[in-house]
Amino acid sequence: xxxxxxxxxxxxxxxxxxxxxxxxxxxxxxxxxxxxxxxxxxxxxxxxxxxxxxxxxxxxxxxxxxxxxxxxxxxxxxxxxxxxxxxxxxxxxxxxxxxxxxxxxxxxxxxxxxxxxxxxxxxxxxxxxxxxxxxxxxxxxxxxxxxxxxxxxxxxxxxxxxxxxxxxxxxxxxxxxxxxxxxxxxxxxxxxxxxxxxxxxxxxxxxxxxxxxxxxxxxxxxxxxxxxxxxxxxxxxxxxxxxxxxxxxxxxxxxxxxxxxxxxxxxxxxxxxxxxxxxxxxxxxxxxxxxxxxxxxxxxxxxxxxxxxxxxxxxxxxxxxxxxxxxxxxxxxxxxxxxxxxxxxxxxxxxxxxxxxxxxxxxxx
Amino acid sequence: xxxxxxxxxxxxxxxxxxxxxxxxxxxxxxxxxxxxxxxxxxxxxxxxxxxxxxxxxxxxxxxxxxxxxxxxxxxxxxxxxxxxxxxxxxxxxxxxxxxxxxxxxxxxxxxxxxxxxxxxxxxxxxxxxxxxxxxxxxxxxxxxxxxxxxxxxxxxxxxxxxxxxxxxxxxxxxxxxxxxxxxxxxxxxxxxxxxxxxxxxxxxxxxxxxxxxxxxxxxxxxxxxxxxxxxxxxxxxxxxxxxxxxxxxxxxxxxxxxxxxxxxxxxxxxxxxxxxxxxxxxxxxxxxxxx
Numbered sequence: 001x002x003x004x005x006x007x008x009x010x011x012x013x014x015x016x017x018x019x020x021x022x023x024x025x026x027x028x029x030x031x032x033x034x035x036x037x038x039x040x041x042x043x044x045x046x047x048x049x050x051x052x053x054x055x056x057x058x059x060x061x062x063x064x065x066x067x068x069x070x071x072x073x074x075x076x077x078x079x080x081x082x083x084x085x086x087x088x089x090x091x092x093x094x095x096x097x098x099x100x101x102x103x104x105x106x107x108x109x110x111x112x113x114x115x116x117x118x119x120x121x122x123x124x125x126x127x128x129x130x131x132x133x134x135x136x137x138x139x140x141x142x143x144x145x146x147x148x149x150x151x152x153x154x155x156x157x158x159x160x161x162x163x164x165x166x167x168x169x170x171x172x173x174x175x176x177x178x179x180x181x182x183x184x185x186x187x188x189x190x191x192x193x194x195x196x197x198x199x200x201x202x203x204x205x206x207x208x209x210x211x212x213x214x215x216x217x218x219x220x221x222x223x224x225x226x227x228x229x230x231x232x233x234x235x236x237x238x239x240x241x242x243x244x245x246x247x248x249x250x251x252x253x254x255x256x257x258x259x260x261x262x263x264x265x266x267x268x269x270x271x272x273x274x275x276x277x278x279x280x281x282x283x284x285x286x287x288x289x290x291x292x293x294x295x296x297x298x299x300x301x302x303x304x305x306x307x308x309x310x311x312x313x314x315x316x317x318x319x320x321x322x323x324x325x326x327x328x329x330x331x332x333x334x335x336x337x338x339x340x341x342x343x344x345x346x347x348x349x350x351x352x353x354x355x356x357x358x359x360x361x362x363x364x365x
Numbered sequence: 366x367x368x369x370x371x372x373x374x375x376x377x378x379x380x381x382x383x384x385x386x387x388x389x390x391x392x393x394x395x396x397x398x399x400x401x402x403x404x405x406x407x408x409x410x411x412x413x414x415x416x417x418x419x420x421x422x423x424x425x426x427x428x429x430x431x432x433x434x435x436x437x438x439x440x441x442x443x444x445x446x447x448x449x450x451x452x453x454x455x456x457x458x459x460x461x462x463x464x465x466x467x468x469x470x471x472x473x474x475x476x477x478x479x480x481x482x483x484x485x486x487x488x489x490x491x492x493x494x495x496x497x498x499x500x501x502x503x504x505x506x507x508x509x510x511x512x513x514x515x516x517x518x519x520x521x522x523x524x525x526x527x528x529x530x531x532x533x534x535x536x537x538x539x540x541x542x543x544x545x546x547x548x549x550x551x552x553x554x555x556x557x558x559x560x561x562x563x564x565x566x567x568x569x570x571x572x573x574x575x576x577x578x579x580x581x582x583x584x585x586x587x588x589x590x591x592x593x594x595x596x597x598x599x600x601x602x603x604x605x606x607x608x609x610x611x612x613x614x615x616x617x618x619x620x621x622x623x624x625x626x627x628x629x630x631x632x633x634x635x636x637x638x639x640x641x642x643x644x645x646x647x648x649x650x651x652x653x654x655x656x
Contacts, residue, residue, distance in 0.1 A: 064459075068457075070459040070462060072462075116637075116640070116641040117640070123399050123458055123459075123462065123599070124595065124599075124640060126459065126462060127591060127592075127595050127636070127640075128636075128637060128640055130588065130591075130633075131592065131633035131634075131636050131637050132633075132637070134588075134629075134630065134633045135630050135633055135634065135637075138626045138629055138630045141626060142626050258466055261463055261466075262463075265463055309470075309473070309474050309477055309478075310474070312470050312474065313470060313471060313474035315467075315470075316467035316468070316470040316471050316474075317467075317471065319463065319464075319467040320449065320464060320467045320468065320471075323453060323456075323460050323463060323464045323467075324449065324452045324453060324464075327453070327456055327460060
């Protein structure tokens, strides 16, 4: 167990608890930067995909994990981001204008949606976002001049300073660009969570009434959090558009929203690390299933590839098992394992026992 | 005349939305959880009835097949509560939301692997029978749908208003701990209510199947039914039915007189409007939250 000896107040508000944790982040970032030199094209593309999912997951994490607002419609903000970016670049805007614009448009849209929606409590907000998702999906088809309607739209190649960031031609460049954006957003997110604004998010999540009593403007905090959340998701949407290359409204189905929820829940609600772990799981799982399927087919002759919908089913079962047995997600499990090692002989089984809670109604008379 | 025809078809459709919404409301009333798998439970119920009743499958008489399907789905709903939902007792509400969405996918997979993904038609004794009068055609299945819905809603309302178990369920939803203390078997009541909502879902599914072909993806209708439940105010039985009827009628009328995409959006636009103007739905149940 590490004891941090504090000589001033700075370590209390520092982003990293101690130098070692800062070092770990630097090492991780270094490995990620050097990745293109070690792995092949295929795995690099998967890594870029994972980073994009992690970015989208971070977006949803602000709302679900840190402010306690469940959204079932975040695919809508991915779509808004992707279409804004692609449409702006198709009329000749450079990428460094189109990408922030995608984030801002999605963010403002999210915040505007959130202002009436935050008056609703928990479950109603989830439903309202679902409705927004359906409406956005239909709007995409209606606004054909901008979005290409059912036919779809092409996300042009990113170039600035004469360097091409084409996803197929210059995959390394695209990967580094994605990594840079994800690293910047993560850094901003981590810093946000130690600012008064971030702390007020947590206060609102834990108890709205107490937060209000402490002088937090709950409505403003909630819509700010939702706006930020959808803005980050919009950025991820823009990158996803470039990653896919050519897309139509079907890319952003309700399943994407659910996969995003899967990312944050399985990863670990309320932890930034959780978004990354969840993204690794969700992009890695189909590959693992495909490999297992091929092996099974080669060794025993059982062809499970012919069963439609098996992937979705497996995802669902994993999700159910996680919610029942490990509601804190992968990162929560890691924390438990780490604590076990840190305090080695002293760990006890009931240390992380959940407190029993009872449901109290929201319908008070 | 055309409008009247649309409205009658819409009413029958709305009854089905209303019935699925009743399933939501039942569970919400008893445990304040929301079961997003309700639409898929409806789908599963319809398929079980089809598997038992169709001549090339088990071939039982229609009435018997429906009754067995209802009993089976009661068991499935009860079992889901017993095996899965009970374990997340006391976790935040959205855990149940995510859990039931996942359950819905599992149901869809099960139905898809047993009955396949091509649309199937349920054989009913009143298929193709129509009543004509004054330029309007009313199919018998529409009438049956409306009649069954009315009877079922009244029965459920009476169940919650007058029976001991119904009152106990309401008590359990308002304060679980207090309900425990006064001797309400909260867990058992939850199982019962989930079973009941499975049975209601089966009725909705069979009625839906009398009006057209079914495939494992009809569970997505649950989303519209959800909108119906929210419009009525979650937790209000007549509200759910009213919400279903509003959506059922507005949809075909909008489809006839407005551009196509608007008709698809209409249930959700109505829901958003209701949520913005009356956050608790038309029959609001939420008052100020206490600490």
